[in-house]
Amino acid sequence: MSAIRGRRHRVIPGFGLTLGVTLLYLSLIVLIPLSATFLKASTAGWSACWHTVTEPRALASYRLSFGAAFIGAAVNAIMGLVVAWVLVRYQFPGRRIIDALVDLPFALPTAVAGITLTTVLSVHGWIGRYLEPLGITAAFSPLGVVIALIFIGLPFVVRTVQPVLQALDPELEEAAASLGAGRWQTFARVIIPELWPALLTGFALAFARAIGEYGSVVFISGNMPMRTEITPLLIITKLEQYDYAGATAIGVFMLLVSFALLLVINLLQWWSGKRHA
């Protein structure tokens, strides 16, 4: 049966050629360079790598990178839901422009985002000048890192929640209402459980992106070792000091984290796909 199916599909020509070219290109650009990096780390010796990955300066950078990424993604999960809700459920003038603008963090080069956020949040900036009297320093502090990561992660939650919210069956809510549920009860007990997989996926995507983010953060963070130095910057610092082994060790650590997150995201998408199939 499967052989017949396979042959039926092979009516269309070009399978060998396209799959071959795909694998070749992917190997040359992505797979071989990535494997070479792991090989490089193993030639340096795993114990030396472990030492670099666990030195205090590196640990401080993980605390900042992972902590700020977590807070940023959490803020995005909540605000992204609010934004998606408003875009899907409410009609108001300018809705389509705002809908298009949500993708700005994807389209705006990170370096531009970085210098702009730094300028806006600095003591004399448009927003920073109102924060300063309150005793809040946003630029050159961990808070600045969080703000930059909220900016770059913003579209992920909105764009994963939006389609699910759009496809949500109105009958569910009507049934809940006719059974006597208040609006808030319907939201908390009926709508949120439906959105949960999409929300988690969006959170994970924003978190994964935020951990590796460099351009938008490096200007605003101030880059003080142990305090406001993110992990990607630590890699660059090590490269500039010709510490290739150290840069490789931390790079491989970050790659492993990325792969683990990619696995989690795939599982989440599979879960949400199964629920909405």
Added chain:
Amino acid sequence: MRKPHVAEPTAVRWGVMAVALVFLILFLVVPLAAVFTEAFRKGVGVYLAALREPDALAAIRLTLLTAVITVPLNLVFGVVAAWAIAKFEFPGKQLLITLIDLPFSVSPVVAGLIYVLLFGRQGWFGPWLTAHHIKMVFAVPGIVLATMFVTCPFVARELIPLMQAQGTDDEEAARVLGASGWQIFWRVTLPNITWGLLYGVILCNARAMGEFGAVSVVSGHIRGQTNTIPLHVEILYNEYHAAAAFAVASLLALLALITLAAKTVVERKARQSLKGFVHEY
């Protein structure tokens, strides 16, 4: 309009809308307005001078060159990969899709690092390249390669779901009627995927021109030679030429706005053509 019993009270609705709008204004509109305001802070003269300066022109040229090489290559890759994945069944397909998406989950800095480790002085091919006087890292080839790595999923990931949704019936019919593979692609498949393809190319181009982290690692920041527009912005900003930095940055912000506008148009066209597609059958 939604029925009253499944809509929020008016006060709640206004409250939620206000929260969303204030958040979006603070995080999206203010920064966007700030780029252009800062760019023109010292007048149009300074703005134009910053764009006409030789280093800026060299950066613009290099960015265009990088995009001209990487975007067509990734376009071909995207079409070829989508053809293999959407038109055929084979084991390991899901893994292949994940591998194509892989560059999205790798930090740009790590993307740059892996090419330094391959082609740098300390890298796998370093000694051989030095012996043959070929410069990859801290030179244009490294910049192009790092950009290719970062942008290779864009076209493919737009086309794969689109072509999977369209199925293989059209292509099979064309085949039965005697069309060659090449004819099938140009006459049957391509007209069906034009808008999705265009959208992927637009996103790919925006990222290729704006990539910072990966390019920053492999560039070496040699003025007039290996600086792209984003790197030029960084140098100007770090040397306290804020107005000039924002002037050059405004080019990239403009590119972002064009990308968003194009995306909106293309999405509408794609929805229309998909509707027509569904309607036909």
